[in-house]
Amino acid sequence: MSNTLLKASHISKSYQDGDGKKEVLHDVSISVDAGEIVAILGPSGSGKTTFLSIAGMLLSPDEGEIYIAGEAVSVLPRSKWVDVRKNRIGFIFQSHQLLPYLKTKDQLDMFQLKEYRGTVNTGDLLNELDILSCRNKYPSKMSGGEKQRTAIARALINDPDIILADEPTASLDSVHGHKAVEMIRNAVKKRGKAAIIVTHDERILDLMDRIYLLENGRLIEELRSQKL
Amino acid sequence: MKHAWKELIYGKKKYILIELLLILLMFMVLFLVGLAEGLGRAVISGIDTMDAEYFLLDESAERQITVSGLKEDVLGEVRSMTSSDVTTLDIQRTYLTKGGDTEKINAMYFAIEPGSFIEPDVMEGNGLTVENAEHSILLDDDFKLKGIAVGDTVYDSSSDFAFTVVGFTKDQMYNHASVGFISTETYTEICTALNPMYQKSIHALVIRGRDVEKIKVAGTELVKKADVISSIPAYTAEQSTISMIVWVLIIVSAVIIGIFHYIMTLQKRKQFGVMKALGTKNRTLAGAVICEVGTLSVFAAIFSLGLTFGMAAAIPETQPSYLKFSDAAIVALAFVVISVLSSILSIVNISRIDPITAIGGGEE
Numbered sequence: 001m002s003n004t005l006l007k008a009s010h011i012s013k014s015y016q017d018g019d020g021k022k023e024v025l026h027d028v029s030i031s032v033d034a035g036e037i038v039a040i041l042g043p044s045g046s047g048k049t050t051f052l053s054i055a056g057m058l059l060s061p062d063e064g065e066i067y068i069a070g071e072a073v074s075v076l077p078r079s080k081w082v083d084v085r086k087n088r089i090g091f092i093f094q095s096h097q098l099l100p101y102l103k104t105k106d107q108l109d110m111f112q113l114k115e116y117r118g119t120v121n122t123g124d125l126l127n128e129l130d131i132l133s134c135r136n137k138y139p140s141k142m143s144g145g146e147k148q149r150t151a152i153a154r155a156l157i158n159d160p161d162i163i164l165a166d167e168p169t170a171s172l173d174s175v176h177g178h179k180a181v182e183m184i185r186n187a188v189k190k191r192g193k194a195a196i197i198v199t200h201d202e203r204i205l206d207l208m209d210r211i212y213l214l215e216n217g218r219l220i221e222e223l224r225s226q227k228l
Numbered sequence: 229m230k231h232a233w234k235e236l237i238y239g240k241k242k243y244i245l246i247e248l249l250l251i252l253l254m255f256m257v258l259f260l261v262g263l264a265e266g267l268g269r270a271v272i273s274g275i276d277t278m279d280a281e282y283f284l285l286d287e288s289a290e291r292q293i294t295v296s297g298l299k300e301d302v303l304g305e306v307r308s309m310t311s312s313d314v315t316t317l318d319i320q321r322t323y324l325t326k327g328g329d330t331e332k333i334n335a336m337y338f339a340i341e342p343g344s345f346i347e348p349d350v351m352e353g354n355g356l357t358v359e360n361a362e363h364s365i366l367l368d369d370d371f372k373l374k375g376i377a378v379g380d381t382v383y384d385s386s387s388d389f390a391f392t393v394v395g396f397t398k399d400q401m402y403n404h405a406s407v408g409f410i411s412t413e414t415y416t417e418i419c420t421a422l423n424p425m426y427q428k429s430i431h432a433l434v435i436r437g438r439d440v441e442k443i444k445v446a447g448t449e450l451v452k453k454a455d456v457i458s459s460i461p462a463y464t465a466e467q468s469t470i471s472m473i474v475w476v477l478i479i480v481s482a483v484i485i486g487i488f489h490y491i492m493t494l495q496k497r498k499q500f501g502v503m504k505a506l507g508t509k510n511r512t513l514a515g516a517v518i519c520e521v522g523t524l525s526v527f528a529a530i531f532s533l534g535l536t537f538g539m540a541a542a543i544p545e546t547q548p549s550y551l552k553f554s555d556a557a558i559v560a561l562a563f564v565v566i567s568v569l570s571s572i573l574s575i576v577n578i579s580r581i582d583p584i585t586a587i588g589g590g591e592e
Contacts, residue, residue, distance in 0.1 A: 053584050058587070086508075091505055093502065093586055097502040099503070100499075
């Protein structure tokens with residue numbers, strides 16, 4: 001039985017560009033198994049954020065399909081996407097994107113689904129990420145690393161199948177950036193989930209199981225960790 | 229609700245300023261409503277507070293009491309037709325002077341049958357039926373501001389007729405003049421003194437009762453109190469102009485509030501995008517916006533009502549301001565509803581925010 005949690009199959013995407021069309025993704029296929037953390041690496045304009053948006057049910061592909069735990073989710077009507085995002089995907093954005101008016105515990109409570117209130121304990125999660133002391137702090141009173149760890153906790157609060165991270169180290173120094181990604185890796189390994197990290201940051205590649213290289217919307221190489 | 233409240237608490241400095249703006253806008257509207265109502269009361273209160281339902285007027289008088297003229301025997305005729313209470317009313321503009329003063333005080337005689345159902349409640353002193361007071365007059369308490377007290381003598385400036393002030397009533401004005409209640413008998417004496425050829429007639433019969441439909445007198449018209457009020461010269465035109473000003477202010481205020489909320493929504497586009505990306509539904513966000521706007525508006529309504537009634541108590545009595553709590557509450561409620569409706573534009577804007585904005589647009 002396959003343990004693939006995310007499968008992107010032959011994804012293509014174009015945007016209107018003046019009179020013509022610009023193809024930003026061409027026939028990209030990526031799969032991530034349970035317990036795996038992979039990076040998508042590429043220069044600006046390579047299509048990695050577009051891929052993340054399609055995988056995260058924020059954008060529809062022109063061609064191809066997205067499967068989460070074997071279920072074809074990209075064929076679902078758009079009105080159902082919000083439920084897929086809420087139930088099955090954990091997002092970590094650039095610059096944490098925490099709500100400024102909520103304390104850490106409220107950041108998690110606000111997005112936690114009722115059915116996970118008994119199974120995912122907020123305190124345990126904060127303790128695991130070493131931010132229990134920030135429980136009653138607003139984002140403005142926390143360091144960059146603490147904020148990004150709060151964002152990681154928020155992504156894990158509904159025990160999602162996959163974690164999608166968009167440049168999670170962009171606003172952190174190398175030590176804190178590495179530590180944040182290490183926490184994502186540990187959480188993924190511990191829970192048997194899958195994670196895709198879109199990044200420019202080569203300092204975190206040692207934490208990846210696999211790396212996909214994108215250039216001009218095409219997948220040009222897939223590296224296994226032993227080749228890094 | 230909890231979410232909206234947390235945002236309000238966190239951004240209290242910003243929201244206190246917005247709240248202040250809402251309070252001032254609402255106060256401005258309420259205060260103007262009070263002034264408009266006060267101006268209206270200065271025209272109609274003498275009739276409006278009268279415990280009457282109908283007025284029998286000369287049908288050619290265009291529903292104006294002062295223009296109407298009924299024959300003296302109509303009173304007996306009408307009383308024989310109905311079991312309703314029926315009494316007479318004559319209205320005459322005049323000028324009064326206080327003994328020893330030369331200042332003429334604009335006034336309006338309401339000539340009535342002493343002790344009849346249209347005699348107003350007395351706030352100080354006695355009513356017109358007081359014994360040993362020849363040619364008594366019951367004045368609106370506005371006259372107190374002119375230094376007149378119970379027991380003083382005031383003079384009709386055109387006939388030099390002397391009255392003894394027997395008491396004061398309140399909220400009795402007609403056509404921007406304070407009312408002095410005198411007896412019909414005294415009124416006839418004044419008219420005869422001014423014009424020896426005076427033929428007694430009655431301006432109007434005032435009626436309170438159930439079987440008014442039995443009243444049929446040729447050449448007369450039975451008019452409801454509300455219609456008599458709206459026929460007072462210039463009253464309707466004056467009120468419609470002021471109402472227009474008030475409603476324009478309410479609409480302009482609503483637009484200002486709507487623009488404020490819209491700008492705040494624009495500032496939070498990225499935040500809403502993140503929330504939508506994380507699975508928050510449009511209706512949840514719309515609910516949060518309505519809660520936020522509703523909370524701000526309700527607090528503004530409470531504070532502005534307090535401010536308006538505080539101000540009304542503090543302004544000089546000569547200022548025509550009159551605001552019933554029920555009227556003010558209706559205006560405040562309308563303001564809250566309009567404020568919430570003005571947030572619809574923000575809600576439409578939020579529903580159009582693409583959650584992809586959370587990760588920077590997807591143009592890469």
